[in-house]
Amino acid sequence: MIKGVKTQSLSGKRVAISGATGGLGRPLCRYFAALGASLVLLDRNGERSRALGAELVGEFPTLSVSYLRVDMEDIASVAAAADELKKAPLDLLVLNAGAYNIPRHKCSTGYDNVFQINFVSPYCLARALRAHIDACGGRVVAVGSIAHNYCRADLSDVDFSTRTKSSHAYGNSKRYLMFSLYALYGGASGLAVAHPGISFTGITAHYPKVIFALIKHPMKVIFMRPKRACLSILRGCFEDCGVNEWIGPRFFNVWGKPKKRTLTTCPPDEAAKIAEVAERVWGENAERFQ
């Protein structure tokens, strides 16, 4: 048991996590290591990834840690990582990497990079590895966001590449990630969707400089620290979510212990459209994932 999350030993389990070096990734890795998992860190920055691995081994000397370089903007690196991950049993795949207010451009898939990082790459990774993870009795844990409710899917601008508001581009991509995975699993076991509420990490440092300087310190006090905010994601590692269920902080979705709730934020017809687009995206990229 870790602070209100009913955990089990992860001894002998292999856990892969994207965005391991990020604000929530780091404490998550620590929890996994403390529970005895062997870790596969999926990061784009090899140096930072190895430094984190060394830090973790310093704290947990028996930890086994390996590294796969994955840039979620680059679908070829995602496909290569999927190939590597298939070579050994995989018990948990934590789709944690995410980006919010970053310079926008089109990726090689033709999709906007925010959409690519938060939806296209993690969806393809989950899609490619689902049978492998299912065969191990494992689980995919997707990190969603309350921002998924900032917008509605628009089939005339699927990746929101014409939208300049980063909250909308980000929200749209998280909406696609969450509702495409609900559709993919259709209530079957092996999926959890979780969110941290709001926590001060790299991703929340997206406000204009002056505003950021003013709110930085109050934010640290008002919102949960990453170590607590990531507990909802940790709970998702031990508990499935059915269609439209997610796990997040108990109070107003931003504070307190993890709680499972049912979402009513996406009507069935929109969810069906999202699922259709997701399968189209998979179809466009499936050849790379063999």
Ligand SMILES: NC(=O)c1ccc[n+]([C@@H]2O[C@H](COP(=O)([O-])OP(=O)(O)OC[C@H]3O[C@@H](n4cnc5c(N)ncnc54)[C@H](OP(=O)(O)O)[C@@H]3O)[C@@H](O)[C@H]2O)c1
């Ligand atoms: N913090 C919050 O309030 C909050 C709220 C709702 C949801 N979330 C979600 O929680 C997850 C973790 O975010 P965080 O709060 O820990 O933010 P963070 O500190 O910015 O960490 C984000 C992680 O994603 C990685 N990443 C970004 N772009 C990438 C790319 N192209 N390829 C590979 N990795 C990439 C980053 O790697 P680099 O270090 O190399 O950039 C970093 O490790 C995200 O999915 C985010 O959307 C966070």
